[in-house]
Every structure is written in C-alpha cells, then in structure tokens.
Amino acid sequence: MKSPALRSSQVNRTSSLIDFGIGQPGFDLLPLDLMRQSAEVRFAEGDTELLNYGYEQGDGRFRQALADFLSAEYASPVGPEQLMVTAGASQALTLICTLFTQPGDTVFVEEPSYFLALRILREDFRLNAVPIPSDENGLRMDALEIALAQQQPVFVYTIPAFQNPTGHTLSAQRREELVALAHKHNFTIVADEVYQLLHYNATQAALPPAPLAARTESGRVLSIGSFSKILAPGLRLGWIQAAPEVVQRFVTCGLVDSGGGLNHFTSNLVRVALEKGSQGEYLAGLREIYRRRIDVMDAALHRHLGGMARWQKPDGGYFFWLEMDEGIDTAALLSAAHTAGVGFLPGVRCSSVGGLGNCLRLSFAHFGEAEIEEGVARLGRVLSEE
C-alpha cells in the first residue's frame, strides 16, 4: 500500500513534501504503547510457546480472539475454523496464487485496481489479469458476464469495500450476483477486504454491506483481511477467511507444514490486544481521526479544486479518487506537483490498460489535518497553472 516514489523507510517527515501518494498510516498514529503493553502481558505469562513453531492454521487462541472480534465487527458469526493466519494481506494473495494458479492462467481484476496486487498477479505469478470495468457501485456485473462468456478465470480479485484506488463499494445486490456467477461459472472470489472495518460514518446507510467473508460457506469466497490498516503494517499479520475445507488446503501445503504458523510470535502479542479490547478501542479512535480528515480533505478540495475535478466524498477506506478533464495527464503533472511540495498516485498506475490518465488517488491516512489542507492547496495551485 505504499507510494512507488517514496518507500516507507525513506519517508522523511521533515521534508516539506506532502505526498498523498503514501497509502499508509501516519507514524504518529501507530500504536506503540498498545503493542508494548500487549507484549508485556504476553511475556509475563511465562510460557515459551510463543517462540515455538506455531500451529499450521495459526495459533488457536489467536484465531478464537480474532473470530470473536470479527463476529462483532461484521455483525455476522465468524468461527476460528474459518480463519488461516498469514503474514499480511500480500502474503495471503501470494499463497492463494501459489496454490491455485499456474503461469498463464486467467484471473479477472477490477479496472482500476490496487496497483501492487496487479504486480503480484502479473509479474510474480505471470497470470493473465483481465480488467473488468467498475463504477461507483463497484465491479460491473454486466461487464463481468460478458467476460465470462469469453474466458474462464481461476478467480476474480476484487476489493469490495472502499476500494483501492476509487473508494467505491460493491453494492449488496452486486455481491449477490457475484456469488451466483461464481457458482454458475465455477470460479473463486478473492475478496481483498482490508478496508471493510475502516468505515467512518456510523449512519447505517453509509456502512458497507456485509463482507464477502460472510459468504464463505459457499466455498467460493476467499476473504483476505489484515492488521496493517486497523493496527500496524509492520506486524505483517493478516488472515484468509474461507470455508473450513478450503482452509485445510492452505494448512497442508509444504510451506505451511514446514514453517508452522506463518506469523506465530506476532499473533501471540496481538491476541492480547484483541482479548483486552485495546484493538477495538484503537480502531474506534482511528475511525474518528480518519472521519475528520475526510471532512478536511473534502472541504479543501471544494475550496482549491472546485470546478477542476470530480470526486465522491468517501465513507471509509484510505482514498479520494479524483477525475479531471480528459485532456489532463496526471502522470505528467507529478514532477511539477513534487516541485510544489505535493504528491499523489497517478491514475494510470492503477489501470490494467494504461487508462485513467486523467485521474489521481489521494490518501488521507498519512498526513494530519493541517497538512491535508496545505497539500490540497498546493495541488490546487499546480492544477490551476495547467
């Protein structure tokens, strides 16, 4: 989820660059005390099990704590037998590709999609990633049906809630249709649901529909989750939620059999944060912070980019997606923007077909309210000079 221009460890907070291309939480938001306290509690228990090889599916007590947390957050029951612990969402996607695909296989992706997932699919696994159009209600089912008439994908990779990069959410009706199509056409749905819990508007209408994770009993859904956005990315802790019989396919592979649980030590510490409720409290605090940032960014965009761009104010996730006039080439604008002290992710980076050149993605996760106001003002000046 990082900027292609500025790698995380190279981000210089004293720099004057306000890079909205950085899709990661601000350093000041990271829960150092929470993790220190969780570690203290776990170490004080005095057993060495957290240092041993883990159980292949992931530590049982951790999976139970995660299942309880997700059951409450999803308002839908999740059982520990449905969960497989991974070393982050990207590693989960990698594990899925390793076990279920061969080079040259076809998979479907949203257009646009998460640019680094596209790299995992196309470059790491040499898959034929076919783009399917999306709109403000997510992946378009009419377009999916047309594509399915022509090609058989191993899976459809979708980011159904507060999508990266658009912020759009797949509607409840389309979720129904997607699962039905998966049955009819015999494909798997790989749902990257890492933004599902990042909803900031408590009104019922603004909440995303139930996650595709709630449909795993179909045997057609693999839901990917992660602590990267609800706790801390450096933990490299995530999960796959799937039907128990599908989970067993992961558990018994050579990698997992050899190494044991994929992030055993860290999951033992995070388990304490789940059980004590500090994960839930931290997430509640994040929601407040991000909700305010969305308001600030939306107001700043109206003030500085009004008439120059179109966007929808998101109800969650990390991103604003801006569409400019067709003539604008946002990739070409980037160096002028950097000179002016602001950065963004050009839309073309998120496209599978070299399109969306007139779009750009802004993340509100990394910078505080004052910097968001200032950065958007800089962006407005760059665009008005075009």
Next chain:
Amino acid sequence: MKSPALRSSQVNRTSSLIDFGIGQPGFDLLPLDLMRQSAEVRFAEGDTELLNYGYEQGDGRFRQALADFLSAEYASPVGPEQLMVTAGASQALTLICTLFTQPGDTVFVEEPSYFLALRILREDFRLNAVPIPSDENGLRMDALEIALAQQQPVFVYTIPAFQNPTGHTLSAQRREELVALAHKHNFTIVADEVYQLLHYNATQAALPPAPLAARTESGRVLSIGSFSKILAPGLRLGWIQAAPEVVQRFVTCGLVDSGGGLNHFTSNLVRVALEKGSQGEYLAGLREIYRRRIDVMDAALHRHLGGMARWQKPDGGYFFWLEMDEGIDTAALLSAAHTAGVGFLPGVRCSSVGGLGNCLRLSFAHFGEAEIEEGVARLGRVLSEE
C-alpha cells in the same frame, strides 16, 4: 522441521512419548527472557518505526547487525547489501520458487533431503525434483555431472552443513566443484544453510567448511539462513544471502513491494539481541547443550542399538541418521515404536524415490539428556524384538 506425526502445538510434554521425529528445539530451550528484554529495549526507544511498513530488503539497522554477526560467525565478510530479510527459511525457498521457477521446471535435490522442502518443491510449485545421490561427504559430484549431461536444472537445492536428515556435510572440495559446475552448466545453487552455525565441536577439523554463502559473489549462490534454529522458530525470521544484484530481484517483486519488509516488527526486536550480543551468548549456550546431547545419544545408541544399526556421530545440526539391515522397514516399525513410547522419522519420508526404508532419523534437539537415554533404550527394545 517438524514431525509429520505430531504438530508443534499439539506436542504434549506430559505424554510419555519420546518422539525423536520432532525436529525442533525443546520448549525449555526457547529464549523467553532474551526476547522479552530485547522487546523492552526496542519499545523503550520510543519511535514507532518498528510498526510501520518496513524497507523492502529488510530493516537497514537489522541487516547491518545481522551482517556483523554473520561476518564473525562465518569468519568471512558479509555485507548488509547481500542480505534480504525473509519470514523464515521456508518462506525464503517459496520466494525463490515463485520468482525463478514455473510448474514443470526441473530442479535437483539431494537424495535423501529435507522432506518438507521436497513437498514445497513438488506439491506447492509442481517442480520436477530430480534426486542426486549423496554420501558422507554430501552431494556426489560424479552423480551430479551425469545428471547435468541429461537435464538442465533451474537450481540445485542442497543442505551443505549437517544435512537434514543425514547430518553429513558437503566437503570443501565438492563445494568448489559445485560452484564450478554451476558456472559451466548455468544453474543456481540454493544452499539451505540453516545448520551452518550449529557446530558443537570446536576443533578445527570438525567445523564445517566455509558456507556457500561466502561464494555469493559468483552470482550463482542463494544462501538461505534462519533464526529458527539459533534463536526461536516462532519468530519466522530468516534471510537470503546473495549477490546484491540478485537481492534486487527479490526486493522489487510485487509481494515485497506491497508488504514492505517481510518480517519488519520481529526483526526490529531481534536486532537488539544481535547488537547486545545476547544472540551470540545464547548460541554458545545451545552449542554446549547440543554437544552434550550428542554424546548422550551416541553412548545410548552404542549401548542399546550396537550391532543393530550403523551411524556416524554428528558434529553439529539436529540429527543422527541410522542405517539398519536391508530387511528392516522402519516405517512399518513406527507404530510398534509409538506403543513402546518412542518415535522417529522413517528414512523413506526423506527419499525422493521411495528408498531408504531401512533408515531412520533421530533428532536430539527436542528432548533432554535423560529422555534421550530412555528413548534410545525403548528404541533398542523395539528393534531387538524384530
């Protein structure tokens, strides 16, 4: 490195079963205080960087500390630019397979070899793993040359020091020949060197030759290392050592670009243990413990299995490899052994060709001296009843 019969979290220490099939350290050996103290020091530094996405190649300060540690241990300079941090040795092998192989590709493996590596290669990645005979000096170069005349492998997977399962070490001369053959026949050497530092006999003649890691400048060697056996398996922390230009191939892949450093948080804690010298002290203590266990197991084997089996007393690693008369089928013996309260890994599990049915592997890493004596006595009774 685990027993196929007993998964780690299911190991019941109150059980009377002494399962020498368990290739993992005893729970009492795991360094809980060391890790607690390292965590306290790192958290007390007060910066949140350990919770952020990591630098793709692995945290710079961790890689420097690891390079310093390895330079001293290998008695050969290692630079941080040669190191790529991974989530354990198995994940390192998986990453190598993902980036460098396609299903159906040929790789060469030692006969016998690490049984779970065989599963990763054959099942997870559907590679054609061709066995090459080995002897007490490791992989046989004459056999390798014959195989190379017939087939082109992408890589040769070898465990050069204190091999799993045989305990044998590739001789210095064969290491030279192997690197020369890699150049001549254009293949990569994937050296699983996780036992390199586990030498327990301080006399110069008993030390393994310099690791293949010292030959990475050839561009032909990928050396896999891990903290699983020198610190704790649950950390899932390992590394690949390779020429800097080869390391860059890993660093720039989609998985690593998306997730950042592969085990950032944990590496931040372990860095403290490296810098403070507690990793080195802990390893020195382990060597003493394992050296005594080897003496105990060797004496017990002489006492209880003399005349029934042949073995070499190892100078390092985790394993004794026992060869029985041709008529003995160790896999068939296992249930009688379990009834008698002792376990082992049947040799056939380590064979690529269904051979070595008269051999078995005993690990001395998991049980203490009294249990080793008792377990070997039980094994002697089982074998003498045959």
